[in-house]
Amino acid sequence: MSAGAAKAEGPLVLGIETSCDETAAAVVCGWRRILSNVVVSQEIHADWGGVVPELASREHLRLTLPAVRRAMSKACVGWQDLDGIAVTRGPGLVGALLVGLSVAKALAMGRGMPLVGVNHLEGHLFSLLLEDPKWKPPYLVLIASGGHTELHMVQDLGSYSLLGATVDDAAGEAFDKVGVLLGLDYPAGVLLDELADEGEENGPRFPVARVARPGHNFSFSGLKTAVLLHWQAIPESERPRQRPAVAASFRRAAVDALVKGVAAALEETGAPRFGVTGGVANNRLLRRKLTALAEERGIEVAFPSPRLCTDNAAMIAAAGAYHLASGCRDDLDLDADPSLRIQSETIHMKEEEPPGGRA
Ligand code: KG4
Ligand code: ZN
Numbered sequence: 001m002s003a004g005a006a007k008a009e010g011p012l013v014l015g016i017e018t019s020c021d022e023t024a025a026a027v028v029c030g031w032r033r034i035l036s037n038v039v040v041s042q043e044i045h046a047d048w049g050g051v052v053p054e055l056a057s058r059e060h061l062r063l064t065l066p067a068v069r070r071a072m073s074k075a076c077v078g079w080q081d082l083d084g085i086a087v088t089r090g091p092g093l094v095g096a097l098l099v100g101l102s103v104a105k106a107l108a109m110g111r112g113m114p115l116v117g118v119n120h121l122e123g124h125l126f127s128l129l130l131e132d133p134k135w136k137p138p139y140l141v142l143i144a145s146g147g148h149t150e151l152h153m154v155q156d157l158g159s160y161s162l163l164g165a166t167v168d169d170a171a172g173e174a175f176d177k178v179g180v181l182l183g184l185d186y187p188a189g190v191l192l193d194e195l196a197d198e199g200e201e202n203g204p205r206f207p208v209a210r211v212a213r214p215g216h217n218f219s220f221s222g223l224k225t226a227v228l229l230h231w232q233a234i235p236e237s238e239r240p241r242q243r244p245a246v247a248a249s250f251r252r253a254a255v256d257a258l259v260k261g262v263a264a265a266l267e268e269t270g271a272p273r274f275g276v277t278g279g280v281a282n283n284r285l286l287r288r289k290l291t292a293l294a295e296e297r298g299i300e301v302a303f304p305s306p307r308l309c310t311d312n313a314a315m316i317a318a319a320g321a322y323h324l325a326s327g328c329r330d331d332l333d334l335d336a337d338p339s340l341r342i343q344s345e346t347i348h349m350k351e352e353e354p355p356g357g358r359a
Contacts, residue, residue, distance in 0.1 A: 009033055011083035011324045014107075015317025016068065018100030019092025019120045020147060021051045022310065023063035027075035027082075028317035030325075031129050031157070035075035037307060037314040038067045049186045050176070051146075057095035064103045071313070079111045086320020089117030089330075090340030092147075097336035105332050116320045117334045121342045123315035125154055127308045128275040130318055135302060140271040142262050144286075145278030145311070146172035146187065149218050149258075151265050152342065157322055160342055163265045164216030171254060171280045174220035178227050178250050182243050192247050193283050199248025204230055206253040208260065216261045216268075223253050251285055259289045266297060273300035281309040 010030020017024040021042045027035040042059045045051045072078075087104035090097060101117070108115035124143045128135055137156045140163075143149070149166040169177070172189055179188020184195065206226045209219035227250050234242050258280075266274060276290060281303055294301035308314065 011321045012077065012081055013317045013321040013324060014068065014071065014082055014085045015118075015313035015315075015320055016064065016085065016087045016100045016104050017120070017123070017311060017313040017316045018060040018064060018096050018103075019088045019090070020096060020311060021045055021056050021059075022312070023060050023067050024311060024313035024316075025064070025067040025071035026313035026317050027071050027077055028130070028314050028321055031126055031318035031322045032133060034130055034314045035077065036071045037312055038071045038074065039307065039310070039312050040067055046186055049180055051093070053093045053095055056093055057099055060096050060099035064099060067313075068103065068107070079113075082111075082113055084108075084114035084116060084320065084324045086116050086118050086317050086324070087334075088120045088123065088316050089334060090119065090337035092120055092336075092338060094336050094338045097338065101334060101336055105334070109332060114324055114329050115332070115334065116323050116328050117330045118316045118319045118323070119340050119342055120311075120316070121148060121150065121152075121340075122160070122319045124277045125152060125160065125342075126157075126318040126322070127277050127304045127312075127315040128302055130308055130314060131304055132302060135273070135275075138269075138271055138273075140262070140265055140269060140274035142258065142274070142276045142281075143278045144171040144258060144276065144280035146170055146176060146189075148278065149220075149280075150342075151216050151261055153265070153269050153271065158326065162215075162342060163269070164218065164261055166218040166220060167211055168219050168221040169224060171218070171220060171258060172278065174224050174254055175251075175280065175283075177224055178247075181228060181231055182247060187279075189279060190282065192251065193285070195244055196247040196251040197284070199244035199246070199251075201248075203245030203249040206230070206249050208253050208256045216265045218257055218261055220254060220257070223250070223257070251283070255283065255286045255289055258286060259293060262290060263293055266293075266299070271299070273302070275302040275304065277304055277309050279310045282306050 175189035179192040211217040
């Protein structure tokens, strides 16, 4: 497809994402069509058992411009074809965010094009729109990643309400920490998922946290401690044999907490469809249980493909395209906000129909 043909569907936007340990750049047309989606996962953190902020910033410095060049060339677009640049301004690691912001600002200034800052979490909400042309608001979204566990209702594009969030660890963080405890390499979520498949049904029972209202909140730190205490009580010689059962029991408790939260939020909102995104959305048991929940309620469920569930710039470009189409622009004094919340996105709500039609 030529850049000209793509533009008929909405603004053509370069997205840049550097909020954590993925350096990503993508070109998206409107908030429905991906022309390129380049993600470089920083492997340097594996040796440290977690993301090291200073190393993440340095890696972003090294990797962002090459990622942008690759995204532009894979999309077969030139700078003159773009309508703007969207960049993650938060939440995330401040040093990492500042690298993406600096690159985006320099490109916007150098090429004389509009710039818009995007909330990373809002990007995750937009990831649902990028693969299924029929998917539309209202929809509920569970974002479950290494840094966030939140439930949002998308009433319309640009209009969201936060229904619940973790009060301590993120779900992915709990998977990573328990995985490392069981001797798996970081990031351990996917490896723990595989190990749990080998575990028995009748392993130890770990608690599924109940968090007081208001909201559909989650908690994973008690579960993590319960696994730690159980593991420490197992004689070392016994541990290799017990690993799959412990992994399976932890996964069941963590997944049950997420499913309970989604079920309660669906009940309360009556949402006709819901989606799951963030790295934990790849969890096999979570997918099975949420698919069953959707069938039971007779509603639609979407699991974006793994490249859109994990951090990527296509979702940032998509949210940015929406805001640019709504007339939003940011100045070069746009700053990073490491603890940006999603409510503030309502400031970008549209005042009139964006060009290219509503999703
Ligand atoms: O969204 P994401 O790529 O990055 C951020 O956290 O920003 O999510 C990564 C997280 C990690 O904690 C990883 O262990 C977890 O998602 N994860 C999984 C699975 N695949 C990735 N957790 C459970 N089961 C999986 N299959
Ligand atoms: Zn994320």
